[in-house]
Amino acid sequence: MKARKYRRVSYDLATLWPFPQFVFNHVSSQDEKNLLRSTPLSSHVLYIPEELKIEFQKAKRALLQAQKICIISHRSPDGDAVGSNLALRLPLEVLGKEVVSASVDPVPDNSMFLKKADTFVQNFNYADFDLIVSVDCGALKLVAFHEKKPELISGEKPFVNFDHHVSNNNFGTINPVDTSACSTCMIIYKFLKFCEWPITIEVATCLLHGIYFDTGGLVHSNTSAEVMKVCSELVARGANLKRVAKELFHTTPVNRLRLWGKILERAYINEEGVTVSAVNQQDYEASGTNSQDKGGAIDYLNAVPGSKYCVLLSEDEKGLVKGSLRTQRNDINLSDVAGKWGGGGHPKASGFGMPGKLQPIMSWKILPEGEGEAHGTDLTF
Numbered sequence: 001m002k003a004r005k006y007r008r009v010s011y012d013l014a015t016l017w018p019f020p021q022f023v024f025n026h027v028s029s030q031d032e033k034n035l036l037r038s039t040p041l042s043s044h045v046l047y048i049p050e051e052l053k054i055e056f057q058k059a060k061r062a063l064l065q066a067q068k069i070c071i072i073s074h075r076s077p078d079g080d081a082v083g084s085n086l087a088l089r090l091p092l093e094v095l096g097k098e099v100v101s102a103s104v105d106p107v108p109d110n111s112m113f114l115k116k117a118d119t120f121v122q123n124f125n126y127a128d129f130d131l132i133v134s135v136d137c138g139a140l141k142l143v144a145f146h147e148k149k150p151e152l153i154s155g156e157k158p159f160v161n162f163d164h165h166v167s168n169n170n171f172g173t174i175n176p177v178d179t180s181a182c183s184t185c186m187i188i189y190k191f192l193k194f195c196e197w198p199i200t201i202e203v204a205t206c207l208l209h210g211i212y213f214d215t216g217g218l219v220h221s222n223t224s225a226e227v228m229k230v231c232s233e234l235v236a237r238g239a240n241l242k243r244v245a246k247e248l249f250h251t252t253p254v255n256r257l258r259l260w261g262k263i264l265e266r267a268y269i270n271e272e273g274v275t276v277s278a279v280n281q282q283d284y285e286a287s288g289t290n291s292q293d294k295g296g297a298i299d300y301l302n303a304v305p306g307s308k309y310c311v312l313l314s315e316d317e318k319g320l321v322k323g324s325l326r327t328q329r330n331d332i333n334l335s336d337v338a339g340k341w342g343g344g345g346h347p348k349a350s351g352f353g354m355p356g357k358l359q360p361i362m363s364w365k366i367l368p369e370g371e372g373e374a375h376g377t378d379l380t381f
């Protein structure tokens, strides 16, 4: 029998959007209709708020004027921090710029497959650059380099601060900050569109990586219709969705499973309805892991029904105790909760850190032998 031949259908991306209006007319509730109307979708032009456009214009000019550029991702860089760094760097290199990617901490394994992720440096010379960029740094302290290089924020050279955290106080000289964006990669995507710089397959993968990471695999509440639309375009441009999904959320070595087991086993709901668990240095040693491996376990803590929010307390390798907070509720702002302990972040995902160690509080009770529990001496320690 002759195999049937399929003709590969190629289509112009522009024909995919605007989405036909009728799709939205079928939405039933008025609230949902209003929500959809608040996000302009029916235009060929991507929605970029006016204030952001002004900062984009300044950033574009500064980047084009510079020859040597250093792009800094926050300490303990995550998928969005690495993805946004490289998605900005690769087009700049095409334009002939010399660009260095930096972070005080190394790139995690799950982001190492991204193009040039293996070239991140942990230190640099301020004097070597014309311009500094930070990506995904919700606060200056997350840039981390400024402590040893106070000149970084002297204003002597332009400092472009691309970010989406509510806690960002515009510490750069140019501040393309959009707190409504799901990720810094979404801002970089819009910036590349704004500049009309090419989004190659590699850049598309970097952007998808950051968006996918910060939306928890396109399931968190920050996954809007616009996010799906952009991801659809990135996949159409060749972004490697399968690899991104596998690296970020479907790769768990057995020692990490054991660490998660410890975290899950210890989970309890406290009197205030908060799901709490903790992990310390001994746990890392026992399972052959480090503090980076705890990531992922928190999604299970955040799945407990009836819980207000969850907290995972963890020791890190530098003598810090970190608190990671997540919630599924709309009436709780974790950015405020974390703020009480000097932290910050997003309403549904925040964190704080302080120097110290974790100590479990346990109590023990003696049940004398041979007597029923009811008649036993109540000695509780």
Ligand SMILES: [Mn+2]
Binding pocket: 080, 081, 136, 164, 182, 183, 184, 214
């Ligand atoms: Mn981010």
